[in-house]
Amino acid sequence: MTGGKHTESGDQQRRGWRWMRPAIAGTVLVLAAGAGAAAVTLWEPTEVEPGRPVVATTKTDPTKDTTPLAWGPTRGELATARELVAGWDDDKLAGQVIVGRYHGTDPRKAAKMVRKLHLAGVSVTGENVVDEAQVRKTTAAVSRAVAADGRSFPAVIGVDQEGGVVSHLRGVATEFPEFARAGDAIEAKPGKGVAVTSEAARTTGLELRDLGFTWAFAPVADVTIGAADPTIGSRSPSEDPKIAAAAVSAAVQGYNAAGLVSTTKHFPGHGAVTGDTHLGLQELDFGMKKLKRRDLVPFDAAVDAGAPAVMVSHVDVKAVAPGKPASMAAPIYDLLRDDLDFDGVAVTDSLGMGAVTTTTKKPSVAALEAGADLLLMPANSKAAHRSVVKALRSGRLDRSRVEDAAAKVVAMQLWQQRIAGGVPVPEDVREQAEKASAALSEAGSEG
Incomplete structure (x- = not known):
């Protein structure tokens, strides 16, 4: 996938099976022989006796494979997706890997941009929000634009709705406490804390779906260092990696149950960074040992919980890829794919942030x-689309990389x-969300 690797990562078995295969094969052969059965070699074709007729076999359609992948979709859904994008032209292919930004509150403007540039969808910010009716019109218009473009799957319509200070649907959706309350709740009473955290995420997901969203750019998996952390702070679940891991895992499972795509962020960790990447490139100067022992722990837990997407930060991670934003560094994606075994969707943090705009062409x-x-x-969706199309046509970007x-x-x-089709949004979703918010607040204050 990254740096020439992982081109088939999405439908491979977890990497741990690679070294186990010979051992498993040997064990099966011994058991078969002990039972008097004919021994066959696994993963190799069995020879046919000369003169014996060959029995025709039915070729399996890979798009019908219902085996679930660790990050959510089935093998069949991934195979279907690959068949779809393989037939697209450069314009459409480039659009499908971009979630655009737009200015103002006119739903028609967002929809027109998505349709014209073939974008995967949009991220809605507080700048784009007037009230509930207008939000619903926006999400519906973007959904119609994707459908009008011939795509039979939903648009990526996302929002930063973490709870606390980062809630772009303030006044429209239920107000949840900052994610730090989840960590407090788990620290006070682990069982109850995990339950209320998961329920908060589940009801948030259902409420967002009711408003027409398909993604949430949450939960935050960063382990904060406290007062010296100006950007994350109470957005982090804890200063303790294990408590943070429990909170993130519970949240991911809650979002999954609601049929909403969550985005665990900001890999490989932003909580120990003492500057703001919105303004410029900031350093994380931990050694690799400390990074693994501290910052990577909640992300590892999220992957194990079935995280569908992980957001990569713009932090300069000295131990992995010094001198450039993490989102622009192949070794960071290798860390995510190889060390954490994550095969899902790797999302960049906003490409309009200073850490990127001041460092990267x-x-x-x-x-x-x-x-x-x-x-x-x-920063400019049209310019971004144009640059990806040009890179595809010039050969700078390998088409198979973008298709993947x-x-x-x-x-x-x-x-x-x-x-989502199997999990209907209940009529009392707002009441459920308000109840979950209150329960999280109460549990978080018990510590």
């Missing part, structure tokens, strides 16, 4: 080259469509 192309699957909120990225995004949306 053509960041959309650079991020795809490094291993990103989905480009979030470029787009296929993962499409497969993710097929998963979201399927799960």
Whole structure:
């Protein structure tokens, strides 16, 4: 996938099976022989006796494979997605790996941009929000634009709705406490804390779906260092990696149950950074040992919980890829794919942030080259789309790299469509969300 690796990562078995296969094969052979059965070699074709007729076998359709992948979709959904994107032209392929930003509150403007540039969808910010009716019109218009573009899967319609200070649907959706309350609740009473955290995420997901969203750019998996952390702070669940891991895992499972795509962020960790990446490139100067022992722990837990998407930060991680934003560095994506075994959608943090705009030319192309699957909120969506198309046509971007990225995004949306279809939004979703918010606040104050 990244740096020339992982081109088939989405439908491989977990990497741990690679070294186990010979041992498993040997064990099966011994058992078969002991039982008097004919021994056959696994993963190799059995020879046919000369003169014996060959029995025709039916070729299995890979798009019908219902085996679930660790990050949500089935193998069949990923195969279907690959078939779809393989037939697209450069314009459509480039659009499917971009989630655009737009200015103002006119739903028609967002829809027109998505339709014209073939975008995967949009990220809605507080700047784009007037009231509930207008939000519903926006999400419906974007959904219609994707359908009008011939795509039979949902648009990526996302929002930063973490709870606390980062809640872009303030006044429209239920107000949840900052994610730090989840950590407090788990620290006070682990069982109850996990339950209320998961329920908060589940009801948030259902409420967002009711408003027409398909993604949430949450939960935050960063382990904060406290007062010296100016950007994350109470958005982090805890200063303790294990408590943070429990909170993030519970949240991911809650979002999954609601049929909403969650985005665990900001890999490989932003909580120990003492500057703001919105303004410029900031350093994380931990050694690799400390990074693994501290910052990576909640992300590892999220992957184990079935995280569908992980957001990659713009932090300069000295121990892995010094001197450049993490989102632009292939070794960071290799860390995510190889060390954490994450095969899902790797999303960049907003490409309009200072850490990128002040350091990187053509960041959309650079991020795809490094291993990103989905480009979030470029500073100029039209310019980003144009740069990806040009890079495809010039050969700078390998088409298979972008097809792999787009296929993962499409497969993710097929998963979201399927799960949401089996989990109807209840009529009392607002009441459930308000109850869950109160329960999280109460549990978080018990510590």
